Amino acid sequence: GAGVSQSPRYKVAKRGQDVALRCDPISGHVSLFWYQQALGQGPEFLTYFQNEAQLDKSGLPSDRFFAERPEGSVSTLKIQRTQQEDSAVYLCASTPRTVPRDYGYTFGSGTRLTVV
Amino acid sequence: GNSVTQMEGPVTLSEEAFLTINCTYTATGYPSLFWYVQYPGEGLQLLLKATKADDKGSNKGFEATYRKETTSFHLEKGSVQVSDSAVYFCALFYSGGYQKVTFGTGTKLQVIP
Numbered sequence: 001g002a003g004v005s006q007s008p009r010y011k012v013a014k015r016g017q018d019v020a021l022r023c024d025p026i027s028g029h030v031s032l033f034w035y036q037q038a039l040g041q042g043p044e045f046l047t048y049f050q051n052e053a054q055l056d057k058s059g060l061p062s063d064r065f066f067a068e069r070p071e072g073s074v075s076t077l078k079i080q081r082t083q084q085e086d087s088a089v090y091l092c093a094s095t096p097r098t099v100p101r102d103y104g105y106t107f108g109s110g111t112r113l114t115v116v
Numbered sequence: 117g118n119s120v121t122q123m124e125g126p127v128t129l130s131e132e133a134f135l136t137i138n139c140t141y142t143a144t145g146y147p148s149l150f151w152y153v154q155y156p157g158e159g160l161q162l163l164l165k166a167t168k169a170d171d172k173g174s175n176k177g178f179e180a181t182y183r184k185e186t187t188s189f190h191l192e193k194g195s196v197q198v199s200d201s202a203v204y205f206c207a208l209f210y211s212g213g214y215q216k217v218t219f220g221t222g223t224k225l226q227v228i229p
Contacts (some may be wrong), residue, residue, distance in 0.1 A: 033216065043217075101168075104150060106162070107160045
């Protein structure tokens with residue numbers, strides 16, 4: 001597609017519920033990033049994929065967070081047993097293999113997760 | 117590690133006032149620098165960028181100059197409009213290798229008529 005697509009746009013989950021957030025990257029993009037943006041904060045890195053390989057998951061806040069990209073295209077971020085502190089906007093971005101210095105990341109519109 | 121520090125907001129200005137939002141960074145090597153803007157209820161949009169020392173990025177009347185000697189990338193606009201009300205994020209990025217973007221915490225700008 002033309003841009004990074006994320007779904008759902010909004011998600012309300014009851015505490016303890018599992019959720020799955022989807023990211024469709026730009027076609028042909030090798031790298032994919034997930035970020036978490038809490039209210040009033042800047043985006044914080046969660047995890048990074050190159051094709052289907054998850055090369056860095058150092059930003060995942062707990063073992064309740066799990067991300068996958070099994071075929072090197074669409075990615076899913078899963079949060080198990082959601083807690084109120086998980087409420088945030090989850091952003092996805094993708095890049096080609098070779099990224100020039102002036103490349104401006106294009107982010108999806110994000111999924112706003114509210115845990116009640 | 118890499119980090120970005122922005123001035124805290126909110127910044128409240130009258131229409132047509134001059135805007136400066138300060139941004140400084142800590143990084144090894146020579147990152148690229150960006151400003152992103154987030155309008156209410158919308159996603160992040162790239163506003164401008166600069167890739168090397170003394171480069172000036174500009175867009176929509178906004179400007180920022182990459183100052184290596186002061187490790188700064190301050191955002192400026194000569195005359196703000198109500199429609200500029202948004203949250204502004206400074207960010208840095210390394211090309212090549214692992215291409216993670218590091219963001220500042222954001223500065224909220226409110227422009228009043």
